[in-house]
Amino acid sequence: MKVLLYYPNLYGMNMLPPSIGFFTHLLKKEGHDVKLFDTTVYEGLDGSINTDQQKADNLNARPFDDSILQDYVKDSSDAVSDFQALLDSFQPELIAMSCTEDMYPVGVNLLAQLNNRPAVLAGGVFPTFAAELAITMSNGVIDYVLKGEGDKTLPEICNRLEKKQSLDDLSGLVMKTKDGFIDNPLPAPISMDDQVLPDYSLFEESRFYRPMQGKMRRMFPVTTIRGCPYTCAYCNSPSQIQIHKIEGMKFLRNAKIDAVYNEIKYLMDNYQPDSFYFWADTFLAWSRREFDQFCDMYEEFKLPFWIQTRAETVTEYKFKRLKEIGLLRVAFGLEHGNEKFRERVLDRKIANRKIIERFKTVTDLGIPISVNNIMGFPTETRELAFDTIELNRQIRSDGVNAYTFTPFHGTPLRDMSEELGFFEKDKLARCINKPTLLNMPQWTQEEIEGLRRCFVLYVKMPKNRWPEIRNAEALTPEGDAIWETLKQECLENFMHYGDYEKEDDIGTVDFEREAR
Numbered sequence: 001m002k003v004l005l006y007y008p009n010l011y012g013m014n015m016l017p018p019s020i021g022f023f024t025h026l027l028k029k030e031g032h033d034v035k036l037f038d039t040t041v042y043e044g045l046d047g048s049i050n051t052d053q054q055k056a057d058n059l060n061a062r063p064f065d066d067s068i069l070q071d072y073v074k075d076s077s078d079a080v081s082d083f084q085a086l087l088d089s090f091q092p093e094l095i096a097m098s099c100t101e102d103m104y105p106v107g108v109n110l111l112a113q114l115n116n117r118p119a120v121l122a123g124g125v126f127p128t129f130a131a132e133l134a135i136t137m138s139n140g141v142i143d144y145v146l147k148g149e150g151d152k153t154l155p156e157i158c159n160r161l162e163k164k165q166s167l168d169d170l171s172g173l174v175m176k177t178k179d180g181f182i183d184n185p186l187p188a189p190i191s192m193d194d195q196v197l198p199d200y201s202l203f204e205e206s207r208f209y210r211p212m213q214g215k216m217r218r219m220f221p222v223t224t225i226r227g228c229p230y231t232c233a234y235c236n237s238p239s240q241i242q243i244h245k246i247e248g249m250k251f252l253r254n255a256k257i258d259a260v261y262n263e264i265k266y267l268m269d270n271y272q273p274d275s276f277y278f279w280a281d282t283f284l285a286w287s288r289r290e291f292d293q294f295c296d297m298y299e300e301f302k303l304p305f306w307i308q309t310r311a312e313t314v315t316e317y318k319f320k321r322l323k324e325i326g327l328l329r330v331a332f333g334l335e336h337g338n339e340k341f342r343e344r345v346l347d348r349k350i351a352n353r354k355i356i357e358r359f360k361t362v363t364d365l366g367i368p369i370s371v372n373n374i375m376g377f378p379t380e381t382r383e384l385a386f387d388t389i390e391l392n393r394q395i396r397s398d399g400v401n402a403y404t405f406t407p408f409h410g411t412p413l414r415d416m417s418e419e420l421g422f423f424e425k426d427k428l429a430r431c432i433n434k435p436t437l438l439n440m441p442q443w444t445q446e447e448i449e450g451l452r453r454c455f456v457l458y459v460k461m462p463k464n465r466w467p468e469i470r471n472a473e474a475l476t477p478e479g480d481a482i483w484e485t486l487k488q489e490c491l492e493n494f495m496h497y498g499d500y501e502k503e504d505d506i507g508t509v510d511f512e513r514e515a516r
């Protein structure tokens, strides 16, 4: 049958979604005719901003030249007519949408404007954790949800629809009936031995490029692990482990190094990457044996690569070895600077001293790190947020950012936000780059946003500039003007960007206050 994969996404968010690559391969293998509608090329869709560009504007990433993307950019006002034209010419029998929570309204909004739409199926993290809501909120746009991994169930639903067979007993299916909902148990997570090679041939050429360290790279994602062994309370990964545990299944799985080799080799032969992105939640959640096998295997390629991992996983041995085989950059989640708050609210237990030491191990090897933080957690105060700033001042980061806490469905901190009355039940979480949605008595939305936009200034500029930065927090024309001036100065004089030799004023952490 004819299946249209649909990927609602915002301009500038260019990392390829592996799921669309797997689905393209799997559906073609079953003999289905597959096309893709990917909204990433439409600039300004749904009032969106270019998120990679926004990162550079907010000093979260180095400025970059995006002319490669500009050659393919389309105007958001053409998105509906282009989508409609594709429906009319291809005439799919099913639209299969993959979405996260904040992309769900973008996706549904476009679908609602189409004529002669076929049945619509939604899957991905958000539909998995809020399946009935995803159907109800779409006002008749979404017909089915498939919870959990779609590697087996998406081809299966297409096969059944083609043969006009019943869907009622399909694992993971959620569907509205006149009496309520069919809501079937989750499918078992696939064995990593059954994961296929991703087929990215349906994407536009410009989608293979993304900025990294101020340079446009032709960068492809590679799978090493599905799932994460940690339990951060704001994240969906541990919740995946929980919901699959209820069904007695194992969600955390490592790919065999042979399979990783095959994926890299296939990407090299078919897409000519100049670098890779290992998207595993915690890249180093590996045994020492697996790690060594990976490094020996990757010697053959030695293309620059990017990883994300936890401070807990850092050893000098590992990072020396990774550097030898091409490690370009590491992203770490630090998230909060107060040990007690971090452990109690975020469920991340590690001492600040350890974080500083481990990050130093990496930066001393000359490997640039970017550090991710979150601001506006439920019950957090301005004073606690300054602990995050203080801790970041101890770290020689090449890139640093603070995102707004976002209450995603299925996470413990979403439940906490609802219970404390900071967030309405059934309301959707939105993009992490946008102002907070929580309404908290101890810290207003405006104050959180003001501090968030000045976060990098507080981290990177000397402390004697803090009174000026305080004025830049004001979300007023005067505050904006001060913010713009300080941002420029910070960019010119205080960002390290890989310059690990430069001495500067990086302040000290007040450990005593943290212990209180």
Ligand code: B12
Pocket: 008, 009, 010, 013, 014, 015, 016, 017, 018, 019, 022, 051, 096, 097, 098, 099, 100, 101, 102, 103, 121, 122, 123, 124, 125, 126, 146, 148, 149, 150, 151, 153, 154, 226, 227, 234, 235, 236, 237, 279, 280, 281, 408, 409, 430, 431, 432, 433
């Ligand atoms: C790589 C990654 C990205 C990449 C690629 C995004 C993508 N859509 O794949 C980039 C960098 C672009 C990205 C961006 C964002 N991401 Co992201 N990202 C991830 C990460 C680390 C891995 C995703 C992945 O590839 N997993 C492996 C594949 C195999 O799994 P999967 O994508 O979940 O798909 C499987 C199932 O969900 C299902 N499925 C998926 N789609 C469909 C569709 C159908 C029809 C069916 C039947 C099944 C199905 O089958 C797939 C195969 O088994 C996850 C964390 C995680 N571990 O999941 C966060 C995660 C998905 N991201 C998240 C978020 C919030 C974002 C952003 C919104 C950030 C922002 N700017 O605000 C954007 C949204 C972009 C978008 N359009 O989706 C959240 C989502 C939370 C939520 N509840 O919605 C996650 C879960 C991290 C977290 N905070 O917990 N992300």
Ligand code: SF4
Pocket: 228, 229, 230, 231, 232, 235, 236, 237, 238, 281, 282, 310, 333
């Ligand atoms: S380490 Fe990262 S992916 Fe793993 S649970 Fe924590 S935030 Fe989620």
